[in-house]
Amino acid sequence: xxxxxxxxxxxxxxxxxxxxxxxxxxxxxxxxxxxxxxxxxxxxxxxxxxxxxxxxxxxxxxxxxxxxxxxxxxxxxxxxxxxxxxxxxxxxxxxxxxxxxxxxxxxxxxxxxxxxxxxxxxxxxxxxxxxxxxxxxxxxxxxxxxxxxxxxxxxxxxxxxxxxxxxxxxxxxxxxxxxxxxxxxxxxxxxxxxxxxxxxxxxxxxxxxxxxxxxxx
Numbered sequence: 190x191x192x193x194x195x196x197x198x199x200x201x202x203x204x205x206x207x208x209x210x211x212x213x214x215x216x217x218x219x220x221x222x223x224x225x226x227x228x229x230x231x232x233x234x235x236x237x238x239x240x241x242x243x244x245x246x247x248x249x250x251x252x253x254x255x256x257x258x259x260x261x262x263x264x265x266x267x268x269x270x271x272x273x274x275x276x277x278x279x280x281x282x283x284x285x286x287x288x289x290x291x292x293x294x295x296x297x298x299x300x301x302x303x304x305x306x307x308x309x310x311x312x313x314x315x316x317x318x319x320x321x322x323x324x325x326x327x328x329x330x331x332x333x334x335x336x337x338x339x340x341x342x343x344x345x346x347x348x349x350x351x352x353x354x355x356x357x358x359x360x361x362x363x364x365x366x367x368x369x370x371x372x373x374x375x376x377x378x379x380x381x382x383x384x385x386x387x388x389x390x391x392x393x394x395x396x397x398x399x400x401x402x403x404x405x406x
Contacts, residue, residue: 194298200273203252205301207277210245212289212346213308217278220269228278231267240390241307242266289342293349302350302379303386309334312399313370328373329399331380335360335367343369354382373403380404 193199207230211217215232234242246257246266253274259266280292296302312329335343343360347369351357356375361368371379380400387393394401 197300198252199298201298202300203273204277205296205298206248206252206304207274208281208293208296209301209304210308211277211281211287213305215308216287217274217282219275219278225271226275227269227271228275229267229269230274230278231265233265236264238392239264240392241388244388244390287337289338289345291345293345296349297353299353299383300386302354303383305333306331306383307388307393307396310396312397314399328403329376330373331371331376331400333369335369336365338367340367343367350379354379356382376400377404 193201196202210230210232214234215230217228217230220227220229232242232245242259242264246259249255249257249268253268253270255268255270257266257268280290280295281288311332311334313332314327314329335346338346340360340362347358347360356371356378358369358371358375361370381404384400384404384406387397
């Protein structure tokens with residue numbers, strides 16, 4: 190049972206937002222030039238998701254009282270912050286590589302998985318065949334790209350999603366690209382948990398249009 194879910198200023202919300210971003214499109218490093226030490230997060234988005242970059246910049250400034258540096262030409266935003274941001278960086282790094290550790294349990298607010306889906310999630314619709322031979326499309330399924338991670342790490346994320354939302358997925362590997370996939374039934378369970386946290390912006394409405402139509406807004 191997720192506690193304090195309505196409080197978007199809670200430690201759970203802040204921490205989960207950072208973790209979801211980091212496991213998605215964000216990268217982080219320790220800035221050795223500052224004392225006390227700070228972690229610097231950098232996020233790049235495509236032109237089609239510039240509104241998501243703006244949304245993140247506004248939310249980060251609201252939550253952490255830091256100045257987000259944004260370069261629209263490079264489609265990149267970055268910010269540096271101290272203890273909480275630095276700890277999240279340390280939890281999910283092994284040397285120079287992003288990793289998933291048992292600390293994933295601290296991504297305990299739906300905004301974390303929401304950010305991961307916004308960054309590297311997608312919708313799939315499989316073509317199926319009726320007994321009569323006619324073709325139809327199944328309800329949409331959620332997919333999460335997890336290429337930077339190894340299977341034992343991805344399994345930790347899958348277990349956490351099952352614990353938090355009650356949805357089961359599986360790992361699909363093809364040509365060195367790894368994804369987490371959920372069937373339509375489990376996709377609907379996840380969607381019910383994250384839909385209210387999807388940013389109200391054009392790119393996300395387009396990205397999840399099939400889920401909205403199939404499972405509700």
